[in-house]
Amino acid sequence: MAVTSTAPDTVPTTSTYREPRRRPAFGRLLAWVFMALGLVVTLFPFYWMLRTALSNTRALAANADSLLPTGFTLGAFERVLGLSTTAEAIAQGGSGASVNFWIYLRNSVVVATTSTAGQVFFGALAAYAFARLSWPGRDKLFFAFITALMIPPIFTILPNFILIKDLGLLDTYLGIVLPTLLMTPFSVFFLRQFFLGIPREIEEAAMIDGAGRFRVFFTIIVPMSAAPITTLSLLTYITSWNDYLWPLLVGKSESVRVLTVALGLFRSQTPQGSPDWAGLMAATLIAALPILVIYAFVGPRLINSIGFSGIK
């Protein structure tokens, strides 16, 4: 947020509308400083993760004040990608258990994609009903949906686990994905707030022309909401990608185990023990890469600069 000084503009302007140069320059500078500071604080821990990932776990403590990797080695990345032997792993402070990286990656992709697609799709449908349609009990049901945000996971994890087991869906993709596939309070809430902001005239015009609700939804609302939908998809994808507790319970077998569960290996193994720091950092960085790739593709769509200016 730019801060403007209160000194009157003394630069004479010839045209009626031209941005005065002196005042905003100072404000812009301040804004840039704020932004730069934010970036440094945001990014420094990542540098730290990288530095740790390229180090030898066992040498980390002794060289704690060095800003560079200690005992530079790619061993951590090898452990994460499953390329390292047990002996090498243990020598560097790892645990030596095997990691089938590519399988876990595939599983994470399937789970996250399915989960996101379902949540966004069904969430959008419900959000539209809450935002634009009027029907008895609408606001009460919506509030009920929101309160689902507050239900503590200890309430839901155990019963859902038993349900999935009773349905025979343990150790399947569907079992992992099912509880959040049809609805999450966040996706419904998020999209409903955006749909509220869409001007009614367009819909009304279309309906006057004879379009039904579904048509209006798919041909008008959704395209106009490309930015929020993309944002929601990205955030949902990330959340699903990083989900740990539920896939740990439901998806144990190798064929459905997701990356986060597999990489839990690098956390503390024994009571009062230390994690395999280098392995953990390498695992985190590698796990974050696919999302960065997606962001690179999807990012431009996060901006819908067309907005609604084309109404009239």
Place this chain on the structure above:
Amino acid sequence: MTTITSRLRVRGQTRPPRSRPRSDLRAAAMFVLPATIGFVVFYLWPALRGVYYSFTDFSVLSPAEWVGTDNYETLIQDDLVRNAFGVTLQYVLINIGAQTVLAMGLAVLMHRLTKSMAVRGALLLPYLVANVVVALTWFWMLDYQIGIVNQGLDWVGIDRVAFFGDSAWAIPTIAMINVWRHVGYTALLIFAGLQTIPPHLYEAAALDGSGEVRTFFKITLPLLRPVLAMVLVITVTGSFQIFDTVAVTTAGGPVNATRVIYYYIYDLAFTRYEFGYASALSVVLFVVLASVAFAQIKLLRAGESDLA
């Protein structure tokens, strides 16, 4: 400024949303059905079961025994519960306060200062890392002896700080760690909301000679209301449920200074197997959160939008 928004209001509102003569019930049913099924099966039913358990003595591995309101009575007298709510409230205020202000600032900057994809990506990066790993990384960086932050303080000549061990620092430290992780995400949500504000409003404002600050308070903020309300409800709710960071760093210490409500609930449920009591506490937490959310929604009038 008022002329612009009042012009908008006159144009935008043809009639208030509720007095539509025909009900869209049939269409609505189709739209809402899948989500409602998901809600009932995976959220509502477990929640109702949880409420049931709160009236029982349930040690998870044996059948539950009905004890009526015993758990709630114990709850009222339990010092740790009071402590937990106090600590959690402190945490929420610091966390949400800092996070919302910073996120708002960042969102506006992303919107008005720079359209760089790289900057946006960089700000979102912390959210890509799992909560537990964020906690571990910051734990390492803030370590008293070997953390780089304390090393830095040393180099500059300031005394080292026991970020997690000193009761005065523990909660603020945990709060700021979570701000670090979530500020980009929150900024992105707000930014998405900023997208929906028609640019011609800003042009008109600039034309009328309004500075950045004035435009922000008179145009941006009011029009952002539905999205802001949602962001606040979600972040406040999530903030009350802080757990991972505490579990990894302080484990509720020192001497309960960071024993937040959710940590206490988890401890009761999975370490002490007092699931009935934990359920009662969860129900209380739920009621508190629901009331807060309800208040937020009403106060911010999240059900309307000045744009439509």
Place this chain on the structure above:
Amino acid sequence: MRRHVRALAGLAVISLTLAACSGGNGDSDDSAGSASGATINYWLWDANQLGAYQKCADTFQESSGITVKIEQYGWDDYWSSLTNNFVAGTAPDVFTDHLSHYPQFAEQNQILDMSDLVEEDGIDLSVYQDGLADLWVTEDGGRYGLPKDWDTVAIFYNTDMLAEAGLLADDMANLEWNPDDGGSYEQVIAALTVDKNGVRGNEPGFDKDNVEVYGLGLGPTGGGAFGQTEWSMYAMSNGFEYADQNPWGTEWNYDSEAFAETMTWWRSLIEKGYMPSLEIASSAVSLTETYGAGGLAMVTEGSWNTNAIMTLEGVDTALAPTPIGPDGERASVFNGLADSIYVGTEHPEEAWEWVKFLGSAECQDLVAEEAVVFPAVKTSLERANAAFEAKGYDVSAFTVHVEEGTTHLAPIAKNWAALDAIITAAVARFLLFQADADVYETANSEVNALFTND
């Protein structure tokens, strides 16, 4: 923008189909097992021991035809995953159990009582180190595990720092302590403490507010009710016993003179600047890392962390036994793990065979060779010693307690979680100087009250 919508819908359909179909692949052969026998599931948490137990499983399969599928989950997730699986009825057939959890499982009828099986098969319990097998018997005589390993506590010290202080390894072999002046133990700690100006703790001009290297390390919690690696070795060599009996004590001794004296002396180390304060200690990622960074000269740690500490780069470590206390002997808590059988197992006979094998010398020899833990079977101890020696570690500091009979059984009781919470808070307050030794009297009464209500 219509393409956008269609793409999303298409993706959803594909993913849903994929999810539904590929679910059942490759994992329904759990119960099929090998050609001759069944397959049972076995859980453990220590990834460092995976290799050893896999060897056991392979050997076991050759002799019995039963396949053992080993799954490893980290300590942080182990117990909640286990509990959730108990409730769902999908718990593993056999799993590594811990003294602090098995009483609860036994009470809830989740684990199998093996006492009949032990009698029928004539298992000789004397092959195990004294006392270990009894740890796994409940008050009503139920037996829930066969011991598989044991651990004790010793002092890990930085050999370079020792040399710089002008001390020899021999000086560390017979340290003594007492609650009044700390004895030779405190002298060593003081000598090893160095402040920012290079002045040692036993020299004039020592600045206790600006310490560079602490002589003795402190763990992040103060040890709680167990104090295994924090204070148990001092208290117990001062005559302290946890309760009127162990296992299954009901009257506790945290309000005893012996305990108060010990803790007061221990806390005095903080006041003198030889040990970091609890604020600093709990702001540390782990004791091992702080030690590895050269911030501590000595730490008292358990034998299960031997590898982690010994392999720290940049630090040369040696072991010394815990100090001899006022009652003329050393002390160390004796803890051990065992494997329990899930009561709902579909293969009880196979599970029992596996547990027997795990408790036998054959398997424990294999585990001993990995030099991670000390095996419970007496005869396997030689192999463990040899394996540790091969790595260059002199572990006599751990085994001396077994040889001299100075082990004390780890405390086992009902309501342990609640008890621990009360004492942990009391100890923390004490160490933070928020309360004095009388806090233990109050705490002890609260603890005793837990048992009178039973």
